Each structure stands twice: as C-alpha cells, then as structure tokens.
Amino acid sequence: MSEPYRVIVIEDDPDVAFYIKTVLTKQGCIVQTFHDPAFAQQAMRLYEPDVVITDIEMPGITGIQVIELVRAVRPGTPVVVMTAHVSVDYAVEALRANADEFLTKPIPSADLIAVVTRLADEFRRAKASMPDPEVVLAIGAHPDDVELGVGGILLGHRSAGDAVHILTLSRGGKGGQVSERQTEAFVSAEMLGARLHLEDLPDSEIAENEPTLSLIAKVVAEIRPTIVYVHSDHDMHQDHRAVHKAALLATRAVRSVSCYQSPSSTVDFRPNRFVAIDEFLDKKIQLVQAHKSQVAVSRAHTSDALLAAARYWSRFGDGEACEPLEIVRDSGDLSFGSADVALALKAHRQAQASQLSQ
Ligand SMILES: [Zn+2]
Incomplete structure (x- = not known):
C-alpha cells in the first residue's frame, strides 16, 4: 500500500480495542482507539480515517448512532460494526443505518484484516475518482x-x-x-x-x-x-x-x-x-x-x-x-x-x- 490506511476504533472494552489495534498495526495501518464514543466526531475531523470500526453497544450510545455521527462529518466513510453475538435485530438495524460490514466477536485476525483492507481500498479508490470537494x-x-x-x-x-x-x-x-x-x-x-x-x-x-x-x-x-x-x-x-x-x-x-x-x-x-x-x-x-x-x-x-x-x-x-x-x-x-x-x-x-x- 502506498500510504498507510488510517483506522479509528470506537470500543469501550479496552481488551478488544487493544487486540484490534495490535492486529492492524502489524499490517502497517495507523490505528487510533477511543473508549469514549463522545470523541467520534472530533476524531473524524482530526484523523480523516479510511475505515471506522465501532462496537454495536456502548454506554449511552449505540453503534448505529456512531455511524450517523461519523457520516455527518465525512459522508461515505466505511463503518464496520462489531457485535458480541449474532443478533438479527442488530443486523437489521445496522443494515438500515448502512453499516458496511459486521464482525462477530471474537474476531479472527484474518477476517479483520481482510475486511479493513478491502473497505479502505474501495474508499480510497472511490475518493480518487471523484472531483475535489467544493x-x-x-x-x-x-x-x-x-x-x-x-x-x-x-x-x-x-x-x-x-x-x-x-x-x-x-x-x-x-x-x-x-x-x-x-x-x-x-x-x-x-x-x-x-x-x-x-x-x-x-x-x-x-x-x-x-x-x-x-x-x-x-x-x-x-x-x-x-x-x-x-x-x-x-x-x-x-x-x-x-x-x-x-x-x-x-x-x-x-x-x-x-x-x-x-x-x-x-x-x-x-x-x-x-x-x-x-x-x-x-x-x-x-x-x-x-x-x-x-x-x-x-x-x-x-x-x-x-x-x-x-x-x-x-x-x-x-x-x-x-x-x-x-x-x-x-x-x-x-x-x-x-x-x-x-x-x-x-x-x-x-x-x-x-x-x-x-
Ligand atoms: Zn435578513
């Protein structure tokens, strides 16, 4: 990859956040983790990520709301939603909010890498083919x-x-x-x-x-x-x-x-x-x-x-x-x-x- 992919992880469980950061950093990604979703929008402006990974359920906020916050700052940014267990309700809700991908915990590192690399690559290519924003x-x-x-x-x-x-x-x-x-x-x-x-x-x-x-x-x-x-x-x-x-x-x-x-x-x-x-x-x-x-x-x-x-x-x-x-x-x-x-x-x-x- 030419320029390292930038990834933001929003996850209140420090063990999961650390795991994701470790796996993706080894792949050459630049990873920022946030335990408090309140920083989601600031983080978007500061780091301009290629992919956002968020937990589905955190204190005071859902992953669905995180998707909205993220897209309000940078429309089109790919968002991966992590769930602790497969739940049809969550899946339907997240799909409606246009999540790009789901990963079920515990997340195999190969799946994580494959999903993040694919979404980041697609996002970069789509951006490159677009005219500069007005x-x-x-x-x-x-x-x-x-x-x-x-x-x-x-x-x-x-x-x-x-x-x-x-x-x-x-x-x-x-x-x-x-x-x-x-x-x-x-x-x-x-x-x-x-x-x-x-x-x-x-x-x-x-x-x-x-x-x-x-x-x-x-x-x-x-x-x-x-x-x-x-x-x-x-x-x-x-x-x-x-x-x-x-x-x-x-x-x-x-x-x-x-x-x-x-x-x-x-x-x-x-x-x-x-x-x-x-x-x-x-x-x-x-x-x-x-x-x-x-x-x-x-x-x-x-x-x-x-x-x-x-x-x-x-x-x-x-x-x-x-x-x-x-x-x-x-x-x-x-x-x-x-x-x-x-x-x-x-x-x-x-x-x-x-x-x-x-
Ligand atoms: Zn007036």
Missing part, C-alpha cells in the same frame, strides 16, 4: 437568511462531502435579542455541519461598501470558496441589497456565484436555476426553525410556507421541491449529485455483490 460559502445579512434561501442546497453540498461555510454579517439585533439569535445561528450551523463566521455589523445599517466589503473579502481569502450563494439585489431589505453588492465585488474571482430568495424578495427576483431539494426539505425546515425566536414572529418560518415555496418552484425544476437561484456567474457544473462518494461506493459494492452471486 468549498461553499453562503453569505447572509442576518442569522437565518441563508437557511431560508439555500438551506436545502447547503444540505445537499454537505451530503456530497463539500465543505460549507456560512458568513452572517449581523447578529440580528432588530429582529430579536442578539444573544438568543447568536445561539440559534450556531445551533443551526452545527445541525448543518457548517462552519459559521459570525460578524457584528449593525442590523438595518449594513453598508454596501466598507466595512462590509473587507469582512467578506477576509473570509473569501481565508477559505477560498469555489461556490458562493448570496442575497439577490431584488430585495426590499436594504441590508440584503447591501450585502449583495459588497459580496459581488468581494467574490469576483469565485467560479460560481448565485443569488437566493428571501421572504423580502421583490417580484423582480427572477431565478434561472431550480435545484431539487426533495430529500433535504424536512431537514431544511428544521434548520430554519432552529431560529426559534423568529418562528414566533414570522410567517416565512412556518413549515407550510417553506413547503409551499419549495413546491411552487419545483414546477420549473426536477422533483417536488426546489430552491430557486439567480445565476450571477457559473463557469462550472454546480450539481452536487455528481460528487457523491457515498453513491459511487454503493454502486461499486452492488456491482461486486452481483459478481459474487454469479
């Missing part, structure tokens, strides 16, 4: 603007393994308590798996030149986005228009820039791309409603309103729910479906399985 920057004037406009699209990017950043330029003092809105913004970004850059410009007085321009330019220089979403110019809210103008200047070197709809968009908002968000609509509604202080005062935050808008725009696009975009600039393919490592892996495994069964 770096997405969604810019909004106030907390919740981005979720309302492109919440579904951002969830799509996350599920394709793209990095998502949110830049929010004010803390929304006019629409509620700053401390409350700030907390809501972080909760929502966490749910999305996005990094939040939260600035503190005065709500309702955001300027279209400085300091707005420099704040956006600073984030652009730091993260080098390949795709940007921002407010439309066709919007009644002056903050939204100001952010639109500043962002267009600050992102002029970015390959793809488009504008999203807000509850304050005017009839001049004229989208020319409609992105299907069917599988992300429920989660989008949760993201929007994580801004609890706004749900109480805004009709735009109700499930009905979000659902109706997505249904309406779908008449121009595919599927039954769409988010509309005005394209400012697009010198590349914006579709996130093509970069889905998880899907590619699934297809690869299905092909293998059908070969085996012949």
Whole structure:
C-alpha cells in the first residue's frame, strides 16, 4: 500500500480495542482507539480515517448512532460494526443505518484484516475518482437568511462531502435579542455541519461598501470558496441589497456565484436555476426553525410556507421541491449529485455483490 490506511476504533472494552489495534498495526495501518464514543466526531475531523470500526453497544450510545455521527462529518466513510453475538435485530438495524460490514466477536485476525483492507481500498479508490470537494460559502445579512434561501442546497453540498461555510454579517439585533439569535445561528450551523463566521455589523445599517466589503473579502481569502450563494439585489431589505453588492465585488474571482430568495424578495427576483431539494426539505425546515425566536414572529418560518415555496418552484425544476437561484456567474457544473462518494461506493459494492452471486 502506498500510504498507510488510517483506522479509528470506537470500543469501550479496552481488551478488544487493544487486540484490534495490535492486529492492524502489524499490517502497517495507523490505528487510533477511543473508549469514549463522545470523541467520534472530533476524531473524524482530526484523523480523516479510511475505515471506522465501532462496537454495536456502548454506554449511552449505540453503534448505529456512531455511524450517523461519523457520516455527518465525512459522508461515505466505511463503518464496520462489531457485535458480541449474532443478533438479527442488530443486523437489521445496522443494515438500515448502512453499516458496511459486521464482525462477530471474537474476531479472527484474518477476517479483520481482510475486511479493513478491502473497505479502505474501495474508499480510497472511490475518493480518487471523484472531483475535489467544493468549498461553499453562503453569505447572509442576518442569522437565518441563508437557511431560508439555500438551506436545502447547503444540505445537499454537505451530503456530497463539500465543505460549507456560512458568513452572517449581523447578529440580528432588530429582529430579536442578539444573544438568543447568536445561539440559534450556531445551533443551526452545527445541525448543518457548517462552519459559521459570525460578524457584528449593525442590523438595518449594513453598508454596501466598507466595512462590509473587507469582512467578506477576509473570509473569501481565508477559505477560498469555489461556490458562493448570496442575497439577490431584488430585495426590499436594504441590508440584503447591501450585502449583495459588497459580496459581488468581494467574490469576483469565485467560479460560481448565485443569488437566493428571501421572504423580502421583490417580484423582480427572477431565478434561472431550480435545484431539487426533495430529500433535504424536512431537514431544511428544521434548520430554519432552529431560529426559534423568529418562528414566533414570522410567517416565512412556518413549515407550510417553506413547503409551499419549495413546491411552487419545483414546477420549473426536477422533483417536488426546489430552491430557486439567480445565476450571477457559473463557469462550472454546480450539481452536487455528481460528487457523491457515498453513491459511487454503493454502486461499486452492488456491482461486486452481483459478481459474487454469479
Ligand atoms: Zn435578513
């Protein structure tokens, strides 16, 4: 193997963890063991493993929940679930959660090595054949603007393994308590798996030149986005228009820039791309409603309103729910479906399985 496979083991039994680490280290793998599943997500970010091995049952958490935590950080990462005894219930549950493989304890070392090597190899090959992940920057004037406009699209990017950043330029003092809105913004970004850059410009007085321009330019220089979403110019809210103008200047070197709809968009908002968000609509509604202080005062935050808008725009696009975009600039393919490592892996495994069964 060219570069050693990186493996994370989540197992509360130190003897089992030690055994797995010993066997795989002898094969040249780099193995990190964690007795406390609470570190699963941090470990994913830190070690970027090729395979995760988890126990099915640990105090306070199940292996199924571990799969979800792992995939939220890096979609497509292979997960091996270990069980102490063969149980049909566990197997069905783990399969539903898309575990890649089961191993029944005590695990013969040859099986362990074979499974880990195969999954790591498949994962690396699938990644190598994929385009580089996008770096997405969604810019909004106030907390919740981005979720309302492109919440579904951002969830799509996350599920394709793209990095998502949110830049929010004010803390929304006019629409509620700053401390409350700030907390809501972080909760929502966490749910999305996005990094939040939260600035503190005065709500309702955001300027279209400085300091707005420099704040956006600073984030652009730091993260080098390949795709940007921002407010439309066709919007009644002056903050939204100001952010639109500043962002267009600050992102002029970015390959793809488009504008999203807000509850304050005017009839001049004229989208020319409609992105299907069917599988992300429920989660989008949760993201929007994580801004609890706004749900109480805004009709735009109700499930009905979000659902109706997505249904309406779908008449121009595919599927039954769409988010509309005005394209400012697009010198590349914006579709996130093509970069889905998880899907590619699934297809690869299905092909293998059908070969085996012949
Ligand atoms: Zn706003």
